[in-house]
Amino acid sequence: MAGKLLVIGFGPGSFEHITDRAREAIGESDMVIGYKTYVELIEGLLTNQQIISTGMTEEVGRAQEAVKQAELGKKVAVISSGDAGVYGMVGLVYEVLVEKKWSRETGVEVEIIPGISAINSCASLLGAPVMHDACTISLSDHLTPWTLIEKRIEAAAQADFVIALYNPKSGRRTRQIAEAQRILLNHRSPDTPVGLVKSAYRDRQHVVMTNLKDMLEYDIGMLTTVMIGNSSTFMYDGLMITPRGYQRKYTLNTTEQVLKPHQRLKKESEPWALEQEEFNPESEIMFSSRDVAEQALDAFGYETKEPSNHSFVQQPLETIFELAVSPGVAKKTFTPKQLLTLAEVVGEAGRIEYTTDHQIKLEIHTSNPEQATERLTAAGFILSPVGDVLTLKACDFCEGEKKDSIPYADTLQEILGGLELPKELKVGFNGCGMACFGAVNEDIGIVFRKGKFDLFLGGKTVGRSAHPGQPVAEGIEPDQLIQVVENIIQEYKEKGHPNERFYKYFKRVKNIQGFQYRDVSPKIEVEPAPCGD
Numbered sequence: 001m002a003g004k005l006l007v008i009g010f011g012p013g014s015f016e017h018i019t020d021r022a023r024e025a026i027g028e029s030d031m032v033i034g035y036k037t038y039v040e041l042i043e044g045l046l047t048n049q050q051i052i053s054t055g056m057t058e059e060v061g062r063a064q065e066a067v068k069q070a071e072l073g074k075k076v077a078v079i080s081s082g083d084a085g086v087y088g089m090v091g092l093v094y095e096v097l098v099e100k101k102w103s104r105e106t107g108v109e110v111e112i113i114p115g116i117s118a119i120n121s122c123a124s125l126l127g128a129p130v131m132h133d134a135c136t137i138s139l140s141d142h143l144t145p146w147t148l149i150e151k152r153i154e155a156a157a158q159a160d161f162v163i164a165l166y167n168p169k170s171g172r173r174t175r176q177i178a179e180a181q182r183i184l185l186n187h188r189s190p191d192t193p194v195g196l197v198k199s200a201y202r203d204r205q206h207v208v209m210t211n212l213k214d215m216l217e218y219d220i221g222m223l224t225t226v227m228i229g230n231s232s233t234f235m236y237d238g239l240m241i242t243p244r245g246y247q248r249k250y251t252l253n254t255t256e257q258v259l260k261p262h263q264r265l266k267k268e269s270e271p272w273a274l275e276q277e278e279f280n281p282e283s284e285i286m287f288s289s290r291d292v293a294e295q296a297l298d299a300f301g302y303e304t305k306e307p308s309n310h311s312f313v314q315q316p317l318e319t320i321f322e323l324a325v326s327p328g329v330a331k332k333t334f335t336p337k338q339l340l341t342l343a344e345v346v347g348e349a350g351r352i353e354y355t356t357d358h359q360i361k362l363e364i365h366t367s368n369p370e371q372a373t374e375r376l377t378a379a380g381f382i383l384s385p386v387g388d389v390l391t392l393k394a395c396d397f398c399e400g401e402k403k404d405s406i407p408y409a410d411t412l413q414e415i416l417g418g419l420e421l422p423k424e425l426k427v428g429f430n431g432c433g434m435a436c437f438g439a440v441n442e443d444i445g446i447v448f449r450k451g452k453f454d455l456f457l458g459g460k461t462v463g464r465s466a467h468p469g470q471p472v473a474e475g476i477e478p479d480q481l482i483q484v485v486e487n488i489i490q491e492y493k494e495k496g497h498p499n500e501r502f503y504k505y506f507k508r509v510k511n512i513q514g515f516q517y518r519d520v521s522p523k524i525e526v527e528p529a530p531c532g533d
């Protein structure tokens with residue numbers, strides 16, 4: 001009878017998380033060899049196998065025994081918790097075989113059955129800590145010199161890996177975890193999220209969410225995996241979450257934002273998708289995602305950064321800072337100096353886009369958004385956030401000739417410009433009845449005529465069912481205008497559904513601040529447009 005070695009990872013410890021093949025393999029074996037605790041964990045799967053269970057440190061002996069029994073013709077299951085290839089028995093079994101000059105063709109058959117390793121099982125209990133480049137480091141210096149382990153912690157800390165520390169501490173080994181913390185604190189913020197998972201998916205499962213500074217105040221033992229976040233990892237409602245990309249977007253009115261899903265799905269946000277290659281039109285060469293990743297590392301400035309002496313250094317994290325600029329509410333011309341400033345602030349790496357809304361939208365790659373805003377403001381630009389915000393689109397007031405209503409436009413910009421809303425909203429503001437800048441087509445249209453204001457609500461600017469707003473009031477007194485518009489906006493801000501455009505809101509509620517919706521649009525059936533309307 002031909003023997004066989006079945007090297008099995010049985011996962012974190014619960015029956016639900018053992019693979020079918022691992023169960024089968026245990027079932028078909030004649031003999032099970034493993035650490036006592038592990039044999040106990042899978043006891044329910046045993047039928048009449050012979051059991052050889054030994055203590056923790058007798059791993060080499062277990063591997064030798066397994067090989068010997070397989071060569072005698074037995075089917076031997078060698079069991080490891082998690083995955084047998086992660087600080088498990090596979091390597092030892094092969095080492096013993098190599099020593100015996102075993103070959104795949106003539107020697108005993110070896111099958112390795114993968115299991116869920118602690119980095120994955122523990123991650124699932126913590127949230128999503130391992131979304132980006134991660135590594136495992138075992139703190140056990142039983143088979144590895146501590147100087148090497150130290151070097152690896154240092155390197156991983158410096159390279160901003162998410163780190164799963166295996167074998168963090170035992171009864172005799174208590175110093176290593178404190179040393180690891182010390183090294184990590186040289187490179188990462190004391191607030192870096194840290195998850196401690198003890199006995200994942202076993203009876204005594206215990207999860208603690210803490211941070212790098214406080215982690216040693218909690219119980220850490222032989223059955224704990226210590227998960228250290230990277231510089232982007234954050235805690236949310238008791239969960240530990242590492243964003244998938246580093247590039248964050250800032251806009252003016254919000255603090256740091258993670259990329260929205262559709263931005264995230266762009267290729268450049270996923271340097272790990274290694275099959276990706278792109279054509280660079282400038283150099284006419286293909287560059288791979290590896291190049292992108294290397295550029296990202298360069299941007300991090302790792303190569304220049306010497307580990308400081310025991311004090312944490314904030315990484316200069318580059319972000320994409322998005323905003324829109326205009327030369328003024330009424331002013332539509334740029335000075336050459338302003339254009340030069342734009343070019344300098346945006347730089348080669350950034351992007352300047354002229355939008356359909358007559359805005360100049362900027363994407364600035366920077367680790368210092370404040371500096372960019374200071375320079376742009378000093379150059380006389382009005383800065384507005386982009387996204388689901390209120391944008392005022394005023395006309396040029398016939399180059400300032402029809403100036404009477406300009407102060408009202410200025411005030412609206414000042415108090416409502418950039419306000420966050422359920423959906424982007426444009427307020428058109430035109431200085432005479434000609435309304436040649438098209439105010440009546442915007443979500444809200446304001447037209448100055450004969451010393452008073454006309455108001456239009458619910459325009460739909462784009463799409464094949466585009467239509468102007470409804471005229472809802474004529475002759476609003478100038479001193480009332482701001483309050484009227486502000487009330488409308490506030491109501492929509494509070495009661496509009498997320499993503500509900502203003503015209504849809506108006507149609508739904510039928511009455512905004514006393515202004516009545518009238519269903520005047522003739523029923524025209526419009527075929528759905530292929531790219532969505």
Ligand code: SAH
Pocket residue numbers: 012013080081082083084085086087088116117118119121122165166167168197198199200201202221222223224225226
């Ligand atoms: N082969 C195993 C690792 C063995 S080393 C695997 O792939 O998971 C032993 C270390 O693994 C422990 O010190 C602990 O850090 C981690 N570990 C294993 N099982 C665990 C569990 N259920 N919960 C938390 N950590 C675990």
